[in-house]
Amino acid sequence: MKMSGAKIVIESMIQEGVEVVFGYPGGAIMNVYDEIYKQDSFEHILTRHEQAAVHAADGYARATGKVGVAFLTSGPGFTNGVTGLATAYTDSIPLVVISGQVPTGLIGTDAFQEIDAVGISRPCTKHNFLVKDVKDLAYIIKEAFYLAKSGRPGPVHIDIPKDVTAAKTEFVYPKEVDLKTYKPNTKGNKRQLKKAVEAIKQAKKPLVYIGGGAILSNSATLVREFVHTTQIPAVETLMAKGVLRYDDPLNLGMVGMHGTYAANMAMAEADLIISLGARFDDRVTGRLDEFAKDAKIIHIDIDPTSISKIVHADYPIVGDLKNVLEDMMPLIKSQIDPEQYAYFRNIVERYNQLHPLSFHDSDKVLKPQWVIQKTGEILADKAIVVTDVGQHQMWAAQYYPFTYPREFITSGGLGTMGFGFPAAIGAKRAKKDKIVVNFSGDGSILMNIQELVTAYEYKLPVINIILNNNYLGMVRQWQTMFYDDRLAETDLSIQPDFVQLAQACGGKGYRVKTKEEFIQALNDAIKQPVPVMIDVIIDRREIVLPMVPAGESLSNTIVEYHDPKAIENKG
Amino acid sequence: MKKILSVIVENEHGVLARVVNLFAGRGYNIDSLTVAPIPQSNYSRMTIATQGEPHVFEQIAKQLNKLVPVYKVIESDNFIEKEMAMVKFPIENSLSDIDALARCYNGSISNVSDDFIVATIIDRPARIDNFIKGIKRYNPIEIVRSGVSVIDR
Ligand SMILES: Cc1ncc(C[n+]2csc(CCOP(=O)(O)OP(=O)(O)O)c2C)c(N)n1
Ligand SMILES: [Mg+2]
DSSP states (O other), rough: OOOEEEHHHHHHHHTTTTTTEEEOOOOOHHHHHHHEEEEOSSSEEEEEEHHHHHHHHHHHHHSSSSSSEEOOSSTTHHHHHHHHHHHHHHHTEEEEEEEEOOOGGTTTTTOTTTHHHHOOOHHSSEOOOOOOOHHHHHHHHHHHHHHSSSOOOOOEEEEEEEHHSSEEEOOOOOOOOOOOTTOOOOOOEEEEEHHHHHHHHHHHHEEEEEHHHHHHHOOHHHHHHHHHHHHHEEEEEGGTSSSSTOOOTTTTEETTTTTTTHHHHHHHOOOOEEEEEEOHHHHHHHSSGGGTTTOOOOOOEGGGGGTTTTSSSSSEEEEHHHHHHHHHHHHHHHHHGGGGGGHHHHHHHHHHHHSSSSSOOOSBBOOOHHHHHHHHHHHHEEEEEEEEHHHHHHHHHHHSSOTTTEEEEOOSOOOOOOHHHHHHHHHHHHHTTTEEEEEETTTGGGGGGTTTHHHHHOHHHHHHHEESSOOOHHHHHHHHHSTTTTOOBBBOSOOOOHHHHHHTTTTTEEOOSSHHHHHHHHHHHTTTTSEEEEEBBBBOOOOOSSSSTTTOOGOOBBBBOOTTTOOOOOO | OOEEEEEEOOOTTHHHHHHHHHHHHTOOOOOOEEEETTTSSSSEEEEEEEEOOOOHHHHHHHHHHHHHHHEEEEOOEEEEEEEEEEEEEETTHHHHHHHHHHHHHHHHHEEESSSSEEEEEEEOHHHHHHHHTTGGGGGGGGGEEEEEEEEOO
């Protein structure tokens, strides 16, 4: 039977097992929306902005490990979605984003709502397609899903002109894709692996450095086994939260710009760094020529371009972390004596005791760290924690008690303000039995605030906890520390009434200024069937510590900072 | 340091843009680039002359390989390198001088019109540099270089 391109899109989604699509219609993609109307195999969630549609698909993907799907129209619909593509791209999140395009005959004529979409998405997708013939459509969709989730995952964009969604052809969904030019290397080289194990055996001060790849490859269990068998201390990146439990005695916490003192010092002093799915981002390494000066490096990564890009790897292993660790564990078990690292464990433990992660709590004003810790006590592992970008994001990473992978969803690589709320909606749609909390800032939350309506309409009761400092806090922190406190355009004293704003959109709002109020509000919020905003008035001069100033070495981690304008005296 | 990469890519929409954008986006140099279909196949060959540090080449090669339609990146120290140059001279020059010179560089005279002499040569890029230096005194009007093509020995 012949089928229109639009119908092929729908049938392909069904073949891929897609249960939800986030999107926003418009002229160029109307044929597809007409077919959405006629089917009930998957749900379509109408966000109130295309950026939010892509972030929601992204949140869904991060919460489940499945491919997230978004539909956009041409021109402005597509360009609104670009931030979503870029966000997913930098964090290697599998998405398939389909956009409508003007009819083939009009491409290149500056037609109404025409934009060179594949030209724009090329540098911020893993791959993209312009479909010129309906006969290619099914295969391209199959290929897109395969590319999105295989190898190093990432977003794939398909641009479909309107005449292609109208044209008809026989629908055959391919069972397999075989790409001669794309064969990700998933098995690590055995010889390299043996050499790496030998290096671990020789090391006196080895350190495990865990990245987001450990989550993307679903290898948290293996990473835990590796760390516990060897008893080698570990540091984690922002993207690796939850791979190890927060209270694992071998977990030194986050490394890098806002990493713990112990993690940063361990990184600076290690003689062997065992990188598991991490990519030596500049927010992690600090000043490069000082980074891990005395260390040899084992780098396990599915993407060869990540290896020796920033830091030379002495033992490069290209492969899927899960496969590599599976192959490595028998060698580790038979060859490694955990006692040999007792000395280094002892050193890092002393660093940890010297400057544990800490803040000065107060009875006069709410401290953001307290709010996060308290939320962690109340919700613990019942929640998925999403964040926006800024100080609140770092505090959430530092103070929430994460215990399992995919519990923490944050825009790490791109640092996209406005990501949190729509991503939380996507995560809630994926995991309805979880409480989904979005820690946001008074700046970030406004960047996708319209999604209150979406969350209300689709009964996705996300809890937004706004750590309200009346500032673009993270920028303000840099201004205070490095620009003599000249607060250029970071004061957000003028802001909406978040309680009323929530109510206006069918949600529920709370404003809290004390610990009691917060606890009460949160306990009440959990019971709400509607989206919630808890506007938490916090100490507006609080800063994120520890901090390694940009361009300095990890051993220069600042643990105390005296703010002359602090509202509250320390202690 | 100079280096030549021979890149075999699938013959499809946008593949040249992907390669060129990769170089532009990551700040790599392109000295020259040639591209043409490989006969009786669905592939094209791009020959890219670039320069930089060895660790940069390593990244470039890996990044190219990561592009989905790239089939193979060939780096070799054993390439035969050839480039073509076409040069237009004023008619006032001695035809035999130019012909003799061109012959030294595997070339010949391609055209003589009322106003101009056009010579074409095919040789190693370094020799083409020499040729271009050598013809200065004949006041060349226009010089067109094709960019380098290579094949493994
Ligand atoms: C879309 C976008 N624009 C600008 C920035 C730069 N930026 C990083 S953090 C930040 C301040 C965020 O303020 P807020 O959401 O209130 O969080 P806070 O730092 O106060 O906790 C800004 C402007 C960004 N990361 N993303
Ligand atoms: Mg703020």
